Amino acid sequence: MSVAPDRVCVVVGRTRHKMVQAEIQEAFKRGAAFIELRLDFLARAVDFKRLAPLKQCAWLASIRRPQDGGRWPGKEDDRQMILRQAIISGAFEWIDLETDVANTIRRYGTVKRIISYHNMTETPADLDQIYERMLAQDADVIKIAVMAQHPRDNERVLELQRRATKPTIAFCMGEIGFPTRFLSLKYGAPWIYAAFNKERGVAPGLPAVEDFKTTYPVRSINADTKVFGLLGDPVSHSFGPVLHNHTLGRLKQNAIYLPFRVPKGQLEEAVKAFERVPVSGYSVTIPHKEAAAALAKEAEPNVQLCGAANTLIRRDDGTFFAANTDFTASFESIVEHLKARAEGGIVDFNSVFVLVLGAGGAARAVAHGLHKAGAHVTIAARTQERAAKLAAEIECKVVDWHARHNVLPCEVLVNCTPVGMHPNTDESPIHVSFLRPGLTVFDTVYTPENTKLINEARSRGCDLITGVDMFVRQAAEQVKLFTGQTPNVDKMREILRKAMSPLTRALDDETDDADAAADE
Numbered sequence: 001m002s003v004a005p006d007r008v009c010v011v012v013g014r015t016r017h018k019m020v021q022a023e024i025q026e027a028f029k030r031g032a033a034f035i036e037l038r039l040d041f042l043a044r045a046v047d048f049k050r051l052a053p054l055k056q057c058a059w060l061a062s063i064r065r066p067q068d069g070g071r072w073p074g075k076e077d078d079r080q081m082i083l084r085q086a087i088i089s090g091a092f093e094w095i096d097l098e099t100d101v102a103n104t105i106r107r108y109g110t111v112k113r114i115i116s117y118h119n120m121t122e123t124p125a126d127l128d129q130i131y132e133r134m135l136a137q138d139a140d141v142i143k144i145a146v147m148a149q150h151p152r153d154n155e156r157v158l159e160l161q162r163r164a165t166k167p168t169i170a171f172c173m174g175e176i177g178f179p180t181r182f183l184s185l186k187y188g189a190p191w192i193y194a195a196f197n198k199e200r201g202v203a204p205g206l207p208a209v210e211d212f213k214t215t216y217p218v219r220s221i222n223a224d225t226k227v228f229g230l231l232g233d234p235v236s237h238s239f240g241p242v243l244h245n246h247t248l249g250r251l252k253q254n255a256i257y258l259p260f261r262v263p264k265g266q267l268e269e270a271v272k273a274f275e276r277v278p279v280s281g282y283s284v285t286i287p288h289k290e291a292a293a294a295l296a297k298e299a300e301p302n303v304q305l306c307g308a309a310n311t312l313i314r315r316d317d318g319t320f321f322a323a324n325t326d327f328t329a330s331f332e333s334i335v336e337h338l339k340a341r342a343e344g345g346i347v348d349f350n351s352v353f354v355l356v357l358g359a360g361g362a363a364r365a366v367a368h369g370l371h372k373a374g375a376h377v378t379i380a381a382r383t384q385e386r387a388a389k390l391a392a393e394i395e396c397k398v399v400d401w402h403a404r405h406n407v408l409p410c411e412v413l414v415n416c417t418p419v420g421m422h423p424n425t426d427e428s429p430i431h432v433s434f435l436r437p438g439l440t441v442f443d444t445v446y447t448p449e450n451t452k453l454i455n456e457a458r459s460r461g462c463d464l465i466t467g468v469d470m471f472v473r474q475a476a477e478q479v480k481l482f483t484g485q486t487p488n489v490d491k492m493r494e495i496l497r498k499a500m501s502p503l504t505r506a507l508d509d510e511t512d513d514a515d516a517a518a519d520e
């Protein structure tokens, strides 16, 4: 039987009692069944009498010291006195006591004890010994929260979680450690912590409870949950998790898709660190696409052609197969668009002239795909050597970046640079005078969807393909590779647009369920 009152413990930390009261009430209204009150956040002495009347679910009290990531400014004796008061106040079912003080505070009544160890700077070498000592203490639940400096730290903490002999919640903090907060649930942790209010900076890497509604299906995680993820740096602002998790949910997969922040140069070690989970498939983004292609034992021909992979699929023997769904997605986006405009729906690529801006991963995928189909490709990129190298591989034309406006004829313009991407939304990679009615403008940038280039092209009567179309197609292809099932691409487009819109960030569960039912 589970020791937890709920799988999610909602953390409330505010400086004023009035705000604590407001957040407790709002959290309960939104479904919280277990709330941690971080009493160290309060600027004035805690007044249990003001808080207790609001109690409608299980509460946990903690008062963190600065060395544990808390804000308690006073003396240690006073802190322990308040912890004792919390225990006897009758307001709390749970109390959190740090491992070094837990033995000095006795068990009282039915109040359950979390004995915790926090390390805000590292995952210490002697973590196993620390855990052994904690096992000997009088705990109902043991909590280990340590900072991940390297993907290897995640592996050590997950290993500890796996072989836990008492109810244990072990995870890494920080962006690198983020996936372990979810994976610990898979290995039996009784609950996951989530901030009621992410803006309060309660703990590094702590997800917001809202994220579980919009993005991560934590309530259904169990030992059989399959794990997929995104390897990259940065990853925190990616729309991959929201899009993949909703899509996997609609396909009725017991699966979760998590962002794995992996610094440049650490891809191989990161993949090894999560080998035992195992992670069944990865999306791969900047800066690891080339490294992913090199890591795979086997790859589809497009990966060799582009020298880059954006997808890794784990085989039963633990090796990886690499794919490049950017290649197929960018090509399909263009083909479908041109087909819709061509007489009889047949595209004669031999008469299509394309100008590709950029010479990185996306440009490689676009240029190789179009060249293979027979189109006349010209490359223009800021770094001439990169442009020349790509053009030489393809045996296509290359022009100086400053001469890009002189490229004629041009039926399709493809932006494969990040110019115009958030936050530089007032930039465009090409002067508006280049844009004319009938020109197809494909901007691979998808944050925002309506870039300056897309807006100017629309006002000049061009035909448009946005980065959202490509992003959804490459993700749909990945879902197929991950699960063997074909997702509904239109629905994925809708999910992405909804998630990207700040006004509708919170996807409405009810609407989604109704849509899912209609889909079946």
Ligand code: NAP
Pocket (backbone or CB within 6 Å): 286, 326, 358, 359, 360, 361, 362, 363, 381, 382, 383, 386, 415, 416, 417, 418, 419, 421, 444, 445, 446, 447, 467, 468, 470, 471, 472, 474
């Ligand atoms: P990449 O490998 O880093 O290549 C970026 C290219 O853009 C390079 O040629 C780079 O030139 C050039 N560039 C960068 N900043 C520039 C600037 N200010 N002015 C002119 N050129 C500049 O990146 P990538 O993987 O190809 O991705 C490029 C863009 O494609 C991304 O920003 C993303 O928005 C988009 N993308 C979209 C999708 C999708 O699904 N919609 C998928 C993949 C990529 P240097 O060599 O001089 O740096």
